Amino acid sequence: MGLTFTEEQEELRTTLRRFLADKAPSAAVRRWMESDEGHDPQLWRQMAGQLGLHGLALPEEYGGSGGGPVELGIVLEETGRALLPSPYFATVALAGQALAVSEDAAAKARWLPAIADGSLTATLALAEASGSWLPADVTARAAPGGDDGRDGWTVSGTKMFVVDGHTADLLLVVARADTGPALFAVDAAAPGVTRTRLETLDPTRHLGRVDLDGAPALRVGPDGDASAYLLTVLDLAVVALAAEQVGGAQACLDGAVEYAKVRTQFGRPIGSFQAIKHKCADTLVKVEAARSAAYHAASVAAEGGSGPPVSGLAVSAALAAAYCADAFTHAAKENIQIHGGIGYTWEHDAHLYLKRAKSSEQLFGNPAAHRARLADLVGIRHR
Structure with missing residues (x-):
């Protein structure tokens, strides 16, 4: 894939969009986002069993379909379009890709089959109270239970802003061992684990705080300093989020254009006024540019991040993260402006998209942080 999709990939998009329109309308989204679980367990099982979405981007030998970031991006673009409250992002895009x-x-044989069949929910716990998403800034500690951790590990520390962290069955925790940052798998029901749901801006995506006090853990991934591996995991998460942001931005644009067609003022549709035309056109340009950035990043990720440094996964991810976040927020704001007074009401969905856009801006680093990283990666020095 470059910037086009195969017939099978387009069929996946069409099927999923139709499925979500039928199973996850706005009324259902509002009902699920206010529940303790934060999603519909029946829909979760349907997504895994009927559509096979959970294993779509996982290797075939572990119960998956053998797809990758491109197929995953299609799913996330559609779930983002629908503002679907679901542990899918945390389980598949974060934990699944990390494994x-x-x-x-x-580790893959132990947990990926359960992720693929929908029987296990999981998440990635990286950020801490500092708000940094960089593995180098992690202060949570991991201690071996025996020589070199052969008898297991224990992890202590506090993780913040963990997507579905208060409900996930498995926690993949980034903690610092003597050799450097590494990834550790912690059973959420294990002793020493305390989880709390955070009150956040976006009601459609639940975040949690995870306190670990000597919680038993198993190390996942490479030995020694796993910083390079963890940065790859973070880049894959950023690429997945960018796809979701494109879906949300497109939904905002579609809503604004549709309303501009039917809302009349001074005896004519407001979409005929030059100011509204400009708003819609400018938003379209931003959404399409964001789509190109997200699709390119998914393509690079699918190729394993291969290529010269200026077109590798890190650069593509940073570019997509910065641009897609800004485009989603712009589209969400313009959607409210074009709707006028009704766009500010609780009954209208426009505010839900704006809340998702603003909260997603901070997930895995804000646009300014990604632009700064991009500048460093391509050799631009700040004055």
Whole structure:
């Protein structure tokens, strides 16, 4: 894939869009986002069993379909378009991808089949109270239970802003061992684990706080300093989020254009006024540019991040993260402006998209942080 999709990929998009329109309308989204679970367990099982979405981007030998970031991006673009409250992002895009690229055969055999069939929910716990998403800034500690951790590990520390962290069955925790940052698998029901749901801006995506006090853990991924592996995991998460942001931005644009066609003022549709035309046109340009950035990043990720440094996964991910976040927020704001007074009401969905856009801006680093990283990656020095 370059910037076009195969017939099978387009069929996936069409099928999923139709499925979500039928199973996850706005009324259902509002009902699920206010529940303790934060999603519909029946829909979760349907997504895994009927559509096979959970294993779509996982290797076939572990119960998956053998797809990758491109197929995953299609799913996330559609779930983002619908603002679907679901542990899919945390389980498949975060934990699933982290395990899939870990080169840890034992860990993949232990957990990926359960992720693929929908029987296990999981998430990635990286950020802490500092708000940094960089593995180098992690202060949570991991201690071996025996020589070199052969008898397991224990992890202590506090993780913040963990997507579905208060409900996930498995926690993949980034903690610092003597050799550097590494990834550790923690059973959420294990002793020493305390989880709390955070009150956040976006009601459609639940975040949690995870306190770990000597919680038993298993190490996942490479030995020694796993910083390079963890940065790859973070880049894959950023690429997945960019796809979701494109879906949300497109939904905002579609809503604004449709309303501009039917809302009349001074005896004519407001879409005929030059100011509204400009708003819609400018938003279209931003959404299409964001789509190109997200699709390119998914394509690079699918190729394993290969290529020269200026077109590798890190650069593509940083570019997509910065641009897609800005485009989603712009589209969400313009959607409210074009709707006028009704766009500010609780009954209208426009505010839900704006809340998702603003909260997603901070997930895995804000646009300014990604632009700064991009500048460093391509050799631009700040004055």
